[in-house]
Amino acid sequence: MSEWWSYALSDFLLFSPRVYRRMFELHNGAVWPMQVLTLATGLAMVMLVLWRPRGHGRLIALFLAITWAFVAWSFFSLRYTTINWAAAYVAPLFALEAMLLLVTGVLFGRLTFDWRGVPGLLGLLLVAFALVGQPSLAPLMGRPWASAEIFGIAPDPTAIATLGLLLLARGKPVGLLSPIPVFWCVMTGATLWAMEAPEAWISPAAALLAAAGGIWSGKARGGQGEASQR
Amino acid sequence: MSLRHPSRRAILAAGAALAISSALSPRALRAQSTESAMRRIPSSGEAIPAVGLGTWITFNVGDDPVLRDECAAVMAAFFEADGRAIDSSPMYGSSQPVIGHGLAKLGAPSGLFSAEKVWTSSGPDGPAQIEQSRRFWGVPRFDLLQVHNLLAWKEHLKTLFEMKAAGKVRYVGITTSDGRRHDLLEEIMRREPLDFVQLTYNIVDREAEDRILPLARDRGMAVIVNRPFQQGALTRRLEREPLPDWSAEIGASSWAQFILKFILSHPSVTVAIPATSRVDHVRENVAAAAGPIPDQAMRRRMANHVEQL
Numbered sequence: 001m002s003e004w005w006s007y008a009l010s011d012f013l014l015f016s017p018r019v020y021r022r023m024f025e026l027h028n029g030a031v032w033p034m035q036v037l038t039l040a041t042g043l044a045m046v047m048l049v050l051w052r053p054r055g056h057g058r059l060i061a062l063f064l065a066i067t068w069a070f071v072a073w074s075f076f077s078l079r080y081t082t083i084n085w086a087a088a089y090v091a092p093l094f095a096l097e098a099m100l101l102l103v104t105g106v107l108f109g110r111l112t113f114d115w116r117g118v119p120g121l122l123g124l125l126l127v128a129f130a131l132v133g134q135p136s137l138a139p140l141m142g143r144p145w146a147s148a149e150i151f152g153i154a155p156d157p158t159a160i161a162t163l164g165l166l167l168l169a170r171g172k173p174v175g176l177l178s179p180i181p182v183f184w185c186v187m188t189g190a191t192l193w194a195m196e197a198p199e200a201w202i203s204p205a206a207a208l209l210a211a212a213g214g215i216w217s218g219k220a221r222g223g224q225g226e227a228s229q230r
Numbered sequence: 231m232s233l234r235h236p237s238r239r240a241i242l243a244a245g246a247a248l249a250i251s252s253a254l255s256p257r258a259l260r261a262q263s264t265e266s267a268m269r270r271i272p273s274s275g276e277a278i279p280a281v282g283l284g285t286w287i288t289f290n291v292g293d294d295p296v297l298r299d300e301c302a303a304v305m306a307a308f309f310e311a312d313g314r315a316i317d318s319s320p321m322y323g324s325s326q327p328v329i330g331h332g333l334a335k336l337g338a339p340s341g342l343f344s345a346e347k348v349w350t351s352s353g354p355d356g357p358a359q360i361e362q363s364r365r366f367w368g369v370p371r372f373d374l375l376q377v378h379n380l381l382a383w384k385e386h387l388k389t390l391f392e393m394k395a396a397g398k399v400r401y402v403g404i405t406t407s408d409g410r411r412h413d414l415l416e417e418i419m420r421r422e423p424l425d426f427v428q429l430t431y432n433i434v435d436r437e438a439e440d441r442i443l444p445l446a447r448d449r450g451m452a453v454i455v456n457r458p459f460q461q462g463a464l465t466r467r468l469e470r471e472p473l474p475d476w477s478a479e480i481g482a483s484s485w486a487q488f489i490l491k492f493i494l495s496h497p498s499v500t501v502a503i504p505a506t507s508r509v510d511h512v513r514e515n516v517a518a519a520a521g522p523i524p525d526q527a528m529r530r531r532m533a534n535h536v537e538q539l
Binding site: 013014015083084085 | 287288290291292293294296297321322323324408409410461507
């Protein structure tokens with residue numbers, strides 16, 4: 001792209017805010033009543049984290065993988081691509097995240113979850129926001145409930161919930177599983193910023209919180225390691 | 231009752247009144263308006279209306295049935311107002327199938343002047359993309375095909391000139407936007423026998439006046455003006471201010487008409503293509519081409535006024 005410095009963020013916006021909002025309305029109508037299932041899955045994952053039964057890591061990874069695969073196919077490939085050709089390039093990324101969750105969390109069972117500690121509480125807060133807060137944004141901002149962005153249906157709450165769950169997770173794959181949700185939070189923030197949407201800061205802020213929690217968690221574990229060596 | 235022969239003065243007065251009323255009759259005004267609303271394509275002499283319809287963002291509504299019908303209503307109003315030129319691109323998301331939906335709903339309006347673009351970095355992929363675009367529109371052929379933003383322009387221009395020679399397209403052009411790559415645009419305009427160039431020009435983005443617009447006139451190329459309202463940013467900014475009283479002198483009743491009249495008063499400009507998703511706006515836009523067109527003194531006054539706001 002020549003003279004790239006002369007482009008503003010809004011130059012990359014292909015659609016109007018109205019079309020973008022109505023897209024969620026149409027999508028919710030098309031996949032109904034999947035919302036009930038995805039929200040139930042989200043709640044089930046929170047329960048699994050809190051109760052930590054045997055095999056909880058594999059189950060959470062499986063639920064998340066299915067969710068990411070569904071959003072890749074139903075939202076990006078079938079819906080968003082009708083107004084944004086770039087969505088066709090994001091769909092494989094969401095599918096890749098699903099694959100990574102399947103391989104690392106389900107196949108190799110390398111993920112366990114623990115909510116204790118400050119990062120854990122922060123993670124639970126992010127998951128709670130993704131399940132309850134994000135869908136409430138539509139009516140709070142004067143838009144119909146039908147245009148609500150719901151975990152497992154829309155990408156933003158899916159990415160935020162995943163970042164929250166990764167803050168609760170233990171295991172090496174966490175570093176591998178974080179970049180794609182963070183990337184999406186930045187992308188969606190840029191899109192909403194270009195549309196001058198008041199909630200543009202939310203997803204990037206969630207990614208920042210997750211990053212801060214991840215650093216805290218890493219330091220805490222490092223400190224525990226040093227203490228145990230003494 | 232006595233009959234009196236009319237006096238010479240009375241006959242002269244009646245004659246003058248008749249002449250004035252004829253000159254100001256709706257038919258005469260319409261003829262004047264129609265004349266200013268039409269422009270000639272230099273390479274052919276064909277006349278087209280000076281205000282067309284852009285589709286960037288506004289027609290990218292995906293498969294939303296309500297919004298698709300709204301776009302069809304905009305197209306219906308555009309054709310009812312004697313508009314003809316509709317411009318789109320493969321880059322504009324779902325705009326092409328939405329245009330196709332509108333054309334099918336309106337029964338393929340005969341006045342359509344279809345302006346499309348080829349937008350791919352691969353020269354060999356150009357013909358397939360053009361054919362896909364044609365299917366989306368549902369037209370037998372395009373009137374104008376343009377190389378979008380000069381992308382792979384050498385390969386695509388070769389294809390487009392071959393298509394023109396074979397009668398598969400009537401006119402060939404190139405496009406750029408927001409004042410980008412004017413050096414290359416100028417070079418291509420000097421080298422290639424283009425029918426059209428498309429660029430951004432409005433009352434605040436006037437870079438094209440220096441070289442590109444005079445060159446288009448010298449080379450006998452029609453000029454399509456995109457982003458006349460800076461994607462709505464310019465009209466939104468100006469609408470905070472009152473329209474000057476003297477806008478009535480040029481027949482502008484809104485800032486959109488004020489801006490369009492400024493654009494259309496440049497002698498090199500053939501068509502401006504404002505994009506809108508509103509029926510009232512499309513009517514207002516097309517109406518801007520009718521009536522008086524600003525002269526040089528008025529253009530300076532208009533530009534100075536906007537600059538001071």
